[in-house]
Amino acid sequence: MRAGVLAAALAALVCTTATAATTASAESPSPRPAVQVDVPAGVTAGVAVFDRQTGTFTEQLNTAGQFRSASVVKLLIALDVLWNRSPDALSAADRARIDTMLRGSDDTAASTFWANNGSGAIVDRMVTRLGLTDTARPPSTHPGYWGYTALSARDTVKIYRYMLDSAPAATRDYLLGDLRQSTRCATDGYDQHFGIAGSFNRPWAVKQGWSGFSSGGCTATTATVASEPNAKVTKVAKEPAGTVARTPAGADAIDLARPALHTTGVVGAGDRSIVAVFTLHSSGTSYGKAYTDIGRLTRSLNVPGASRPAGTWVGTWGSGVRVRTQATTTSGTVTTLPAGVEVLVGCQQRGQQVSEPPYVNDWWAYLPQYGGYMTNIYLSVPENQVPGVPVC
Incomplete structure (x- = not known):
């Protein structure tokens, strides 16, 4: 017999998780009936969802709140590079940098553009060009760190509206083309298909951001083993050590202390909805x-034009849990999961x-968003099979 719960305390957590978040549903289009945005306990959020078809917001929560941007500022860095310049005019090196910066959220590429094009002046220029109201260059205490640029949900909607509706067609198609090719594993080893990418079926285009975490999973390995042991991952820092402290009140008052995770992009046919979380x-x-x-917050949103994948959301336990190409430990590795993440089981x-x-367990779950299988032994359910989930 096998149970996916290590102790009574975990059993209690599993029960809570299953009640709150494990929901089997057929694929369904948005918009859905209006519901209150589900902000999990301990989370501070700024949310905006804009329906381009009606020209209205379907969700607004703390839309002017300033957050450190992490990698979302790469949208402004790329737009600045292409201002009054066609993508065809880029050097091969700069084009490659933009591609990896937007698809894989590469930090080295962003740092190169930041250093070469004026650092904080990039943000100043884009604030003026796009009429942004809450965006500001990094605080005076950390002028060299682009990830500390202040952004808000409503300004992010403006950035995407510019790309979609006002930018030259070549620029729009090039940048959104890169965002549609967002890789699951970012170049720093973090799984970046959370939020929008995990909540909705394609078509979508996303630019994500994360800061202040020590491990992000997403380190694939082809090792073949009889069981699925823990694996280790290494963080590529987005900020220097010793700088995770809140800056003084006033113009520089953005929170640099708490871990940040952001999901932004467009969703649905014709890029109908812009989402910023x-x-x-x-x-x-x-x-x-x-x-x-x-993920839970994003799934609670009313996003017109989006469709939601069918399946059951289930919590996991353990670290370095592999997603395999087949239901065997000898098959290839698709990726590893962030420790303790919730997954959609089809x-x-x-x-x-x-x-x-x-x-011990011989049941395996198919994860449609990964295109692979994980052993049920690491699913937080009390039995070998997940209740209510069909057999493949």
Whole structure:
């Protein structure tokens, strides 16, 4: 017999998770009946959803709140590079930098543009050009760190509206083309398909941001093992050590202390909806928990034109849990999961027996958003099978 709960305390958590978040539903289009934005406990959020078809907001919460941008500022960096310049006029090196900066959220590429094009002056120029009201260059205490640029949900909507409706067609198609090709694993080893990318079916185009976490999963390995042992990942820092402190009140008062996770982009046919979700999490929050929390928040939103994947959301436990191409530990690795993240299970089937003493299990869950399988042994359910999930 196998149970996916290590102790009574975890069992209580699983019960709560299953009640609150494990929901089987067929694929359904948005808009949905209006509901209150679900902001998980301990999360500070700024949210805006704009329906381009009607020209109205369907969700607004703390839309002017300023958050440190993390990698979302890469949208402004790319637009600045292309201002009054066609993508075809870029050097091969700069084009490659923009591609990896937007698809894989590459920090080195962003830092190169930041240093070469005036650092904070990039933000100043884009504020003027786009009429942004809450955006500001990094605080005076950290002028060299582009990830500390202040952004709000409503300004982010303005940025996407410019790209979609006002930018030259070549610029629009180039930048959105890169955002549509967002890779699951960012170049720093973080799984960046949370929020929008995890909540809705394609078509979507996303630019995500994260800061203040120590481990993001997403380190694939081809090792073949009889069980699925823990794996380690290494963080590529987005900010220097010792700078996670709140800046003084006033113009520079953005929170640099709490972990930040943001999801922004466009969703639906014709890029109907623009979604901007900025979040701060309690100190010490793991990447997997923040990933799960922003997913729940994003799934609660009314996003016209979006469709939602069918399946059941289930919590996981353990770290370095692999997603495989088949229901065996000898098959290839698609990726690893952020520790403790919630996953969407489409169906389940019997496969190779996996052992994690004192548990054994031969059931595997198919995760449609990953296109692969994980052993059920690491799903936070009390039985070998997930209740209510069909057999593949």
